[in-house]
Amino acid sequence: MMTMSAAWPGSVALAARSCHSSNCCFNRWLPIPLSRAAAAAAAAASSLCLLRRTRAPPPPCSSNSVLGGEGGGDSMATETIEEGGGRDGEEGEDGEGGEGGNLEIGEKEWEEWGITSSWSTQVPEMVSESVEGLKALRREVDAPIKFGGIGGKLRGPFKEREEKKHKAMYQSLLDSEKKLQFFAARQIGCRLLGSRGYLCHKCWLPLHGDCMCSKILPCFLWRGLRFWLYMHPKDFLRQNNTGKLLWQLFGVEQARLCLFGICEHEESMWKVLQSSGRDMVWCLYPTQNAPSQSVKDINFDGVLGSVEEKFPQVDEKMPVMNVILVDGTWNNSAAMFNRLKDRAIRVWGEGLNTISLAIPSVSVMHKLRTQPSKDRSCTAAAAADLLTELNQLPQLSSLGLHKSAEALNDTLESLLDALTGRRIRTGRSIARTIRASSCHKF
Template sequence: MDSSKPFSTIAADHSSSREPLKVESNGEAAISLQEWRGWGTTSTVPSMVTQVVEDLNMLEKNVDAQMVFGGNHGKLSGDFKVQEDKKHRAKYQSLGDSEQKLQFFSARQIACRVLGSRGYLCQKCWLSSGDCMCSKLITCPLWNRMRFWLYMHPKDFLRQNNTGKLLWQVFGVQAATLCLYGITEHEDMMWDALKLAGKDKVWCLYPNKNAPTNSVKDSMAGLSFANVENHPEMAGGAHSLNFILIDGTWSNSGAMFSRLKDRYKLMWGEEEIPCITLNTGASLMHKLRPQPSWDRTCTAAAAIGLLDELHDLPNFVSYGLDKQAKALEDAVEVLFEALTIRRLRMGKSITRKQRHNRDIF
């Protein structure tokens, strides 16, 4: 348990420091490939996201209301929200099955977040332009036999306090690749790469109490990389160790994990996807963003824990994973500082109440 003293609440001048409450649509009719990839993705613009954007722009032309987004998360507001809410509910009800509904839900969430963040959030760090921390981040190459997959829930996409984004900011988008839950193009891209790697090189970092899990040592201590290291031409996905990090709230992670299991079974016929548990403690981010219990941690901290535990194994010690873990840990500190400054400027408390205290004992 973190025994640091709690931060105090410091008031700020709301008249000068409050961030804008509304972001208006700039009238652009589409999300370009350049803009889409600027947010940290490597895919083409998902077709259903494009369709949602087109529908929103068409609705704006047909009703006497401007597309306006309130707050920081791409939520529609005002009269346009009332009109759009009726339309999207009717669309949702008309869809034939749960898969189509999930895809529509995800696409709508993502489309609104992109449109509502234009000109407001930095595309690299997902913080407001005035809080941009990009100049303080130091990049570091990840060991070329590892690849992280950030399996992210749409409600965490473009969240300013999201820590998963730090992985590709530090290691690059090819070493830490974003995969958005419910987006066909993203999920197909990830599973195509996992199929190429083979099921013996795929693990999910998830403390699943209802399925068998192994420690890092149990899962990785017997692996050998001598043959691969001696053949640089074999550096493709077939020889990468793939680690899936579920990036979403704990209330959403169960459905995300279930979807991973279903796809894993469809591809390889196995009931359970291999899971790894970590010995991580409380993350620095616990101070600003409480977790359900102290044994659960943020996405970046999970990646740090994996790198540290791998470095302790004799067959991994020569790959500099401790330095890569430190680079990511430094990035978490940069994000923590940026979020703290932002909250103080807005006159908000930087001491967050603990939740589910019964779980921490």
């Protein structure tokens, strides 16, 4: 999901031949569905319960943060996971936490989370290194690794030692690119470990009582179109993330996940994009410095006809129109887009083609959380609107894109029902007001 910010953060320069990945914290939550009376009694009995319901303010940020937010370059050194996977991260519930047992992330587990395709199957190297670092520290500290509380953060004695080591390591990195790599890999690795046994590998919702996999019906998407979900590490395994719905519906080949800051993902994506050519790559993103184009400006002549006639089977050489969806809060997505733009300039000598929606619809997710303006939407809703607009083009009207859009909107409704049902079940308000910086605008 993306959001809008008044000021544009500085871009993150992508050094030639460099890759991006980084390390971050765990998200693991065990919900406590107590009544108000029971919760009050528990709070009176133990001050720990109250501490669990206290959320520390985020670290101050500066405008030159490599994430593009309003945070200093070193703010990531102590940053922990917010509203992520694990124990009801984005829902903001309390959690008992859990203990880290087997600190291994193999290719099978990586694949089970639905984040692999034919072009990306292995666990990123720096993610594995991040986990190895946790294993080494656990042996040194001789204390169990626990997760829990709001945000599913590391807890206990291990947390204190890990944060000191993490901050020292982060500050020792002089190159901003290396810092980003360190941040992203740690974020991804910890979210994976912290979500084990709690979140469904497919829908990223709690396994018990909230899994919506039975309501997700795979849907056909015209093979001449491919989505790229360029996702920020903090949106990875978020229960209310909607970008995940695209590959759950259309498959991991036509809706490919690329994690921001993860070297293997970004390099693999750009290898495909560079091979496709600049005219076959578009980013759905509103730009302030230059007017965005519309779907009418996309030339599908090189795709129409040749897809079905020359390539009856899926083939990487098949001409495909690539559409990049920046999936992160606006403060983060601004730096993500700048990263894409800088890479495009190095690859093609000019910036990235951008399009915006003619009339964005109101996302159903607005029912769950109040948005400051109706044109700020979630990733899946924006993708559905894009498919609808493409279907209105005469040359694409017979390709069933409107059916793909309807299926995406229906699945978004199912996600909304699952999230709403959980809130009702745990006695929380269905709607909540959120900051303008956490909305998405297309």
